């Protein structure tokens with residue numbers, strides 16, 4: 001059986017948010033099934049990674065992922081003022097597989113051609129740069145993190161460096177908002193995770209004289225942090241409850257939930273981890289009600305996507321754009337206070353306002369689709 005394309009009506013799905021196009025592509029002979037969701041192209045072609053996952057129970061679960069994640073990319077790209085919309089692809093891998101076969105990647109490449117450039121994709125969970133080299137044999141619409149593809153300038157540090165600088169700018173913005181000064185000297189900051197992003201972040205915070213408490217499940221990293229910076233340490237379970245001014249989640253998401261939220265002592269939460277709030281509405285509002293300034297994750301951690309999208313630009317330019325995350329967060333915190341709405345709600349409203357403003361006088365956006 002040959003590769004087949006269809007455009008299922010998914011408007012019934014609870015996670016449908018007026019997505020512009022959802023493409024279903026499949027070729028059972030090679031074990032290929034994929035959904036590609038283009039959420040919004042108001043500001044340019046949709047961008048977002050391609051996830052390969054062999055644990056989806058059924059189509060609904062894959063659709064849920066692709067609809068939510070593509071919407072999230074619109075929000076992230078719009079808030080970072082990037083000339084791109086939001087999209088995502090998920091490949092439902094055959095059970096037991098971790099990464100796509102070359103045939104699957106070529107089939108994905110043909111699916112990208114079917115969308116004629118309104119969606120561009122690259123690495124995500126389960127897909128590697130090498131996979132996109134294979135897809136690139138049949139399509140022009142792959143955008144990997146590898147600098148060689150564009151012959152571009154090799155920026156030092158890659159996405160995590162810029163993500164760290166964005167989080168640093170966000171921490172300073174939150175401190176300015178809350179305490180009237182962005183001076184971090186002796187400010188008590190708890191950082192969860194000492195990975196690629198957090199390590200650079202901690203270096204910046206140590207330079208500023210912050211009083212750091214750190215943790216990681218990797219004891220070697222923790223020992224090294226103690227040795228290099230002489231910082232306090234905590235445990236992965238307790239770090240969120242430390243008596244600090246700022247909590248910076250930089251490991252995995254889901255930290256802020258029904259079990260933890262009432263025991264958080266920090267007045268600011270600003271970190272790189274994705275999906276920090278288990279229930280965005282409920283926990284976003286609970287943080288707001290408790291007077292905790294929370295930097296929405298998709299705003300504060302956009303440095304990496306800025307770096308990837310602005311490939312070919314100079315380090316200084318990308319860094320300036322990344323540092324601007326601080327100004328965006330100042331606006332969000334101010335509006336949150338004035339309008340008495342939680343920061344995630346405000347950030348989402350700002351995205352919707354920008355998309356509406358981009359509509360032309362007839363009320364139709366200059367979309368790619």
Ligand code: NAD
Pocket residue numbers: 159160161163192193194195196197198215216217218221236237250251252253272273274301302303304305
């Ligand atoms: P990483 O894999 O380099 O680091 C994660 C670190 O967290 C590791 O050292 C790991 O040992 C530690 N860890 C995992 N579970 C933990 C736990 N329960 N308690 C304490 N430590 C734990 O990842 P990264 O690139 O530094 O990214 C960190 C977070 O930021 C992730 O949630 C990622 O999705 C998000 N993020 C990263 C980027 C980027 O540019 N790398 C961009 C946007 C968002």
